[in-house]
Every structure is written in structure tokens, then in C-alpha cells.
Amino acid sequence: MNRDDLISYVREKEPNICQIVVLKDGEELFAKEWNGYKKSDCTHVMSVTKSIMSLLFGIAIDKGMIKDTGEKVISYFPDYVVKRGEKTIFEVTIKHLLTMRAPYKGKGDPWSKVCSSEDWTKTSLDFLGGRKGITDEFDYRTVCLHILSGILYRATGMLTVDFANEYLFMPLGIAEHKNFYAKNAEEHKQFTIEKQPKENVWFADPQGLGTPGYGLCMSATDMAKIGQLCLNNGMWKGNQIVSQEWISQMTSPRAVEGDFYRNMQYGYLWWIIHPEKNIYAAIGNSGNVIYVNPPENTVVAVSSYFKPTVFDRVDFIEDTLLPCFQ
Numbered sequence: 071m072n073r074d075d076l077i078s079y080v081r082e083k084e085p086n087i088c089q090i091v092v093l094k095d096g097e098e099l100f101a102k103e104w105n106g107y108k109k110s111d112c113t114h115v116m117s118v119t120k121s122i123m124s125l126l127f128g129i130a131i132d133k134g135m136i137k138d139t140g141e142k143v144i145s146y147f148p149d150y151v152v153k154r155g156e157k158t159i160f161e162v163t164i165k166h167l168l169t170m171r172a173p174y175k176g177k178g179d180p181w182s183k184v185c186s187s188e189d190w191t192k193t194s195l196d197f198l199g200g201r202k203g204i205t206d207e208f209d210y211r212t213v214c215l216h217i218l219s220g221i222l223y224r225a226t227g228m229l230t231v232d233f234a235n236e237y238l239f240m241p242l243g244i245a246e247h248k249n250f251y252a253k254n255a256e257e258h259k260q261f262t263i264e265k266q267p268k269e270n271v272w273f274a275d276p277q278g279l280g281t282p283g284y285g286l287c288m289s290a291t292d293m294a295k296i297g298q299l300c301l302n303n304g305m306w307k308g309n310q311i312v313s314q315e316w317i318s319q320m321t322s323p324r325a326v327e328g329d330f331y332r333n334m335q336y337g338y339l340w341w342i343i344h345p346e347k348n349i350y351a352a353i354g355n356s357g358n359v360i361y362v363n364p365p366e367n368t369v370v371a372v373s374s375y376f377k378p379t380v381f382d383r384v385d386f387i388e389d390t391l392l393p394c395f396q
Contacts, residue, residue, distance in 0.1 A: 076394050077102060084386060086377040088113050089290035091325070092395065093298055093369040099293070105375065110245075111267035112287040113373040114313055116354030116379035119272075119286035122234070122296065123218055124168060124370075125337035126317030128304075130238045135225045136145040139165035139319075141337075143172075143198070143217060146224040150195055159199035167218055168338040169324060170210050175200040179213040185258060190275040191220030208326045208336065212283035230280030231272045241311050242299060244292045249274035250285075261285075265375040284354075288355060290371040297360040321350045332384075343384055357383040368392070 080087050081104060088107040092100040103109055132137045141226040143162045144150065152159055158173055159253040166172040174197050194216045219230050226233055235246050250271035252258035252357065259271060262284075273285025288296075299305075300321070304312040323335035323342035335339070335342040343349045343361075352360040357380040370387050374380065 071390070071394050072092070074393060076391065079390065080104060084383070086231075086265075086281070086374045086380065087372060087383075088375055089291040090170075090369045090370075091360075091369075092391070094292050094395070095367050096298060096302075105265070105374075107267055109291055110289055112270055112289050112292075113358065113375055114262060114284075115286055115288050115358040115373065116270060116284050117212065117261050117285050118288070118293065118352040118354040118358050118360060120212075120215065120339040121352030121360065122238070122286055123215075123230075123282040124320055124337075125238060125299075125312055125316075126222060126230070126234055126297070127164070127168065127218070128312045128320060130222060130225055130233075130303075132313045132316060133237075134198060136164070136221070139163065139168060143167065143178055143195075143221065146221045147191075147195060148191065153196070156199050158201070159195070160290065160386040161204050162198055162220075164202070164221065164382070165338075167215060170208055170336060170339075171206050172198060172209065172211070172214075173200050173202060173205060174198060174211065174214055176210060179211055181213050184213045186255070188276060190277075190281075191215045191279065194220075210326070210331075213281075215283040216275065216279070216281060218282040219275075223277075223279055228393040229274075229278045230282070231274065231278075234280070236273070238311065239292075240294075242295045242306055244288075244295060245270045247272050247286075249280065250287075261391060263376040288373070290373040292319075293352075293358075293360045293371035293373065294369050297309065297362045297371060300350075300362050301364060301367065301369055321324070321348065339394075344371065350382060351382075355383045356380050357386075359383050359387065361387050363392075366392075 089103050158385045184193045194214045247270045266288040274282040301315040304317050320338040323345040356377045359372045359376040
């Protein structure tokens with residue numbers, strides 16, 4: 071398949087893809103847009119947001135704003151009133167949140183309760199803990215991760231988007247992002263599912279804290295910069311943006327129980343695709359992906375508009391896209 075064939079293939083077989091960028095040895099090997107998107111347009115990258123949040127925590131730890139991932143979550147919320155009889159919450163660490171092994175009450179994300187509340191962090195904390203104690207079981211959550219934004223704010227005194235702009239986006243030449251606020255549940259839903267290009271925004275709660283599990287909008291070009299930063303072990307144009315030690319910890323594979331996640335492993339909010347090759351990815355619903363392949367010194371970024379039947383595009387990247395350039 072040549073490049074023209076690839077362009078046609080995407081249009082016909084992967085119709086919700088908006089942008090693709092491929093970097094090889096730090097140089098742009100391929101870039102193309104579909105569905106009327108321009109190169110600078112953004113899509114809601116869904117759970118790719120989680121992986122960006124991991125980088126922000128690495129930066130905060132590097133700068134001594136957060137001591138380490140072993141810190142207890144509850145230590146950042148001395149004003150939070152723990153419910154009577156609840157003991158588990160006192161043992162939950164930042165690492166539990168970053169590895170999706172925090173214990174929660176109930177099953178699934180309590181979207182309506184969290185997102186309709188006045189304080190999303192506090193409401194998320196209400197679900198943290200439970201009678202089972204620390205089981206170290208993999209439990210993938212999205213809205214309850216809002217606790218991470220609360221911790222980052224308590225540790226740095228900065229809103230999520232402001233911290234990201236100063237310490238990650240702007241050093242990489244990524245346009246400054248602003249908060250996006252939904253006026254009601256319908257506007258929240260439309261933000262998630264609409265197909266039109268978005269601006270450089272991050273969905274935020276009423277207090278201005280960006281949602282760490284979803285809600286970030288980026289172009290594939292900027293997603294590729296994030297991937298290249300990781301490939302370079304945290305280095306960007308001679309500047310150490312995040313430590314090599316954090317990149318190593320962030321991408322260390324941990325087994326995931328169950329067959330639902332296509333036998334991938336998990337690091338700190340990054341999926342480990344091939345542990346033996348250290349190939350990893352940020353993966354968001356609808357096929358938004360930052361794919362990092364150190365052995366081939368290659369980064370692939372794919373942005374897509376909302377299509378709920380698409381979980382990820384790792385197979386497309388490995389079986390269709392990359393062979394076009396080998």
C-alpha cells in the first residue's frame with residue numbers, strides 16, 4: 071500500500087479519523103487530514119487525557135511539589151470529612167490512582183453524581199475506599215480520577231490547565247489551552263460527542279480544575295510532540311521537561327487482569343502494548359492514540375471524532391499504517 075492508497079483506505083475504512091502524524095527519528099514522515107479538519111484543529115482526545123495527566127504528575131514530582139507516588143491521597147485533603155466507618159481511604163496512595171488500582175465503592179463511574187455536584191473532587195473522594203480494603207485489583211475509572219486534579223491543585227496552587235501550559239504545553243510549542251465549562255448536562259454531552267473541530271481547550275469542573283480522565287482537546291501534531299517527548303526520555307530541544315526516571319516509571323508494565331483490555335499491560339496512565347519491546351501508547355475512545363515505538367524511533371498520533379464503536383487503533387497503526395513507510 072502506497073501513501074495514496076493509505077489516504078483512500080482511511081477515508082473508506084476508518085472514516086472518523088481526522089488527522090494522522092508519523093514521526094521517524096524526530097522528523098515528520100507523514101501528515102494528513104480528513105473530514106475537513108486543518109492541521110491545527112483539535113479533537114477531544116478522550117482518555118489520552120489520562121496519559122497527559124501522568125506527565126504533569128511527573129513534572130510536579132520532579133519539581134518537589136509532590137514528594138512521590140507513595141504519598142497518601144487523603145493527606146492532600148485535611149478538610150475532607152471521612153465517612154464514619156471508612157478506613158480504606160486512609161491507605162490509598164497516588165500510585166494506586168495512577169495505576170488504576172485504587173479501590174472504589176460500587177461499580178463503574180458515578181458520572182451523574184460527580185458531574186452534577188458543586189465539588190467534583192470531594193464527590194469523587196466520597197467513592198474512594200470501601201469495605202474490601204486495598205486489593206490492588208485493576209479497576210479502570212475515568213470520572214473518579216478527578217481526585218488527581220484536586221491533588222495537583224493542592225500541591226501546586228495552580229489550575230490543571232495553567233500547570234500544563236507553563237510546564238508542558240508551552241515548552242513543547244503547543245498552543246496555550248483554556249478551560250471549557252459546560253453550562254448543563256446537554257452541553258457536557260455535546261462536548262463529548264460532536265464531530266466538529268475544537269479549539270485548544272480542557273474541560274473543567276466548576277472550580278476550574280481540568281478533568282484528568284477525559285476532556286483535553288489536541289491536534290495530532292501536538293499529540294505527536296507529546297509522544298516524541300516521551301521517546302526522548304523527557305528531553306525536548308535540549309531541555310529536560312520531565313525526568314528520564316519518570317518516563318521509565320510511567321512506562322513500566324504491570325499486568326492487567328481479565329481479557330477485556332486485549333492483553334495489554336498498564337503503566338502510570340499509559341497502556342503498554344508490547345512490554346518486551348517497550349512499545350506503549352496513550353489510548354482514548356474513538357481511536358485517539360499517541361503510539362510510541364522506541365525500537366523503531368517512531369511516533370504515531372491519530373486524532374478522531376467521536377465514534378463509540380472504536381476503542382483503539384493500535385492494530386491499524388501496526389498492521390496498516392506503519393508498513394506503508396517501511
